[in-house]
Amino acid sequence: MGGEPISSDQFDPYGKWLGIPLEKRPPTYFDLLGLSPTVSDRETIEIAARKQKSVINSFRGGEHEQWAARLSYEVDEATICLLNPEMRTAYRRKLVRARKRLLTSSSVPPDPPVQTSSSPAKRSLYRRVVGEEPGIAREFAGIMAVLTTCFILAFGSSMLLPWATVESDSADAAAEVSETIERTIRSDVDVKNEEARPNLIPIEKPWxxxxxxxxxxxxxxxxxxxxxxxxxxxxxxxxxxxxxxxxxxxxxxxxxxxxxxxxxxxxxxxxxxxxxxxxxxxxxxxxxxxxxxxxxxxxxxxxxxxxxxxxxxxxxxxxxxxxxxxxxxxxxxxxxxxxxxxxxxxxxxxxxxxxxxxxxxxxxxxxxxxxxxxxxxxxxxxxxxxxxxxxxxxxxxxxxxxxxx
CATH class of the missing domain: 2.60.120.560 (Exo-inulinase; domain 1)
Incomplete structure (x- = not known):
């Protein structure tokens, strides 16, 4: 992820624009599109993506243009992944591995808060929203440890990290998804096979x-x-x-x-x-x-x-x-x-x-x-x-x- 977009203090586009609550931060690809983690229907994903992009695009060119551009890219990234069955499966495996690490990290003491003289509150919010640092995993683990193991296994997928760096898991998961993207672009498509159809949102031809x-x-x-x-x-x-x-x-x-x-x-x-x-x-x-x-x-x-x-x-x-x-x-x-x-x-x-x-x-x-x-x-x-x-x-x-x- 890149640097923090320039925005007003405490501005939260994930909550204000997409309705993603703080307890689902950082959001998963499914959270970004407002979908259940079990959704696999192509049309449902496409409709959800269009709705989210429509909301984000209504803020383009305004005060929060950098946030709008960033969220637009993230929604496109989520859509491309979830529309492809292989990439969707690989991403779900990544979330499962992240959850396992989340459950085992509760014994690690949290990192000291990072503060800057110019805007400590904004930096704290940005870390919670984007989740670029592994300290967020320990913050969530303290809450998750209170729940029973059965409840976590049944419903914990909505609390998973989406694109935060999950130490050793992130490298192999990112490589797995990237390899699938390249293979999808290079491969011949059988138009008779619904699951093999190319993505409707092309990477090289954005809106x-x-x-x-x-x-x-x-x-x-x-x-x-x-x-x-x-x-x-x-x-x-x-x-x-x-x-x-x-x-x-x-x-x-x-x-x-x-x-x-x-x-x-x-x-x-x-x-x-x-x-x-x-x-x-x-x-x-x-x-x-x-x-x-x-x-x-x-x-x-x-x-x-x-x-x-x-x-x-x-x-x-x-x-x-x-x-x-x-x-x-x-x-x-x-x-x-x-x-x-x-x-x-x-x-x-x-x-x-x-x-x-x-x-x-x-x-x-x-x-x-x-x-x-x-x-x-x-x-x-x-x-x-x-x-x-x-x-x-x-x-x-x-x-x-x-x-x-």
Whole structure:
């Protein structure tokens, strides 16, 4: 682990952001993702990782940027390990060895407290949070010794050290996990074997924060935009839409954004226009039960889900098997897009709050460049992603990020 991020005295991001209590310090990979140590289901791990990254990314670029960057890396590290069955097994063995050493270390007297003249309290908190030094093992051992052996064997896994240096155990465990990572990257993958599929979070292609380089002067398309704390505010009170262009040139990628509608007119809603291959797909989300999509050509009387030239919009309808979107004012909503523009078949998956709304696939001729009736691209190069807030709507965008597949 590296040096201590610069932060305010007694600031505890593990507790404030991820809800990890002090008795689970330092946290295990499972604790970082808010999972039980027995979890092995891939989808459960992926969903938990996205939730934790979403919380952390909402603090990027703010007062605690260094803590946010550090926790983001740690969550990625935990996700990569737990998604791989071999690495997950090796890590659990490491935790078992750490627990055994924990139980035998209670007789060793604790190290004297380390204090500095500048900030002794902060250094103490940092050691408890990160757990870089073996003295933390003896601190936990004093508590664990009170419990019965049976209780420890049954439930003690939640109290284990995650990445603290566990003397002689850490070297062989780290080598074991590193070797597994390299073997996973080098090996051929059998796509018929679920357990052998490659990680969905690539090591060399991390998430890119699209708000980090956004300019409210040059990238604003319409409406009023301003920064508030660690978020972007879109105010369309006096405009048809409040739209902002975010730079992006990828063809196959994942895109995520989080928003909260603070004020709206008849219906709360936002729109997202995404690059899809050489063309674009435009999506609109309206509560309580409308989901618009413009990407499929249609004709008069086309059924819900198809584009209707007369309306310039998809027929309004509930989506996802008739279930409404169900988001409203003062509710934090997460959107997730996966765009796979690999010829000859193109695929688009759309999810809201972890629930899948759309799973579409088709050929290049099925993709459609939507008529820009919202005038979102006025004077703008047709590249990148546009996010927009509906008329008479004030929306708080917490994050927008992308990574290439």
């Amino acid at each position: 890119t924060d699209l708000f980090a380089n956004a300019s409210l002067q040059t990238d604003k398309v319409s409406g009023s935009w301003y920064r508030s704390e660690n978020a972007f505010m879109a105010d369309a009170s006096a405009a048809p839409h409040a739209a902002l262009k975010l730079d992006s040139s990828g063809r196959s990628y994942e895109f995520e954004c989080e928003f909260e509608i603070l004020r709206h007119g008849q219906y709360p809603g936002i729109a997202v226009s995404l690059p899809v291959g050489e063309t674009r797909g435009q999506f609109s989300f309206w509560a309580p039960d409308w989901f618009q999509i413009k990407h499929v050509p249609g004709s008069a009387g086309s059924p819900p889900g198809k584009f209707s030239p007369q309306k310039k919009h998809m027929g309004f309808s509930t989506f996802a098997n008739g279930k409404p979107l169900n988001f409203g004012r003062n509710e934090r909503v997460s959107l997730h897009f996966v765009v796979d523009a690999t010829e000859p078949e193109y695929k688009i998956t759309v999810s809201m709050n972890e629930a899948k709304l759309l799973d579409w696939s088709g050929s290049e001729q099925d993709l459609w460049e939507p008529y820009d009736d919202l005038d979102l691209w006025r004077g703008q190069p047709r590249s990148g992603i546009i996010i927009a807030s509906a008329h008479a709507t004030v929306t708080k965008f917490y994050s927008a990020q992308i990574r290439e597949k």
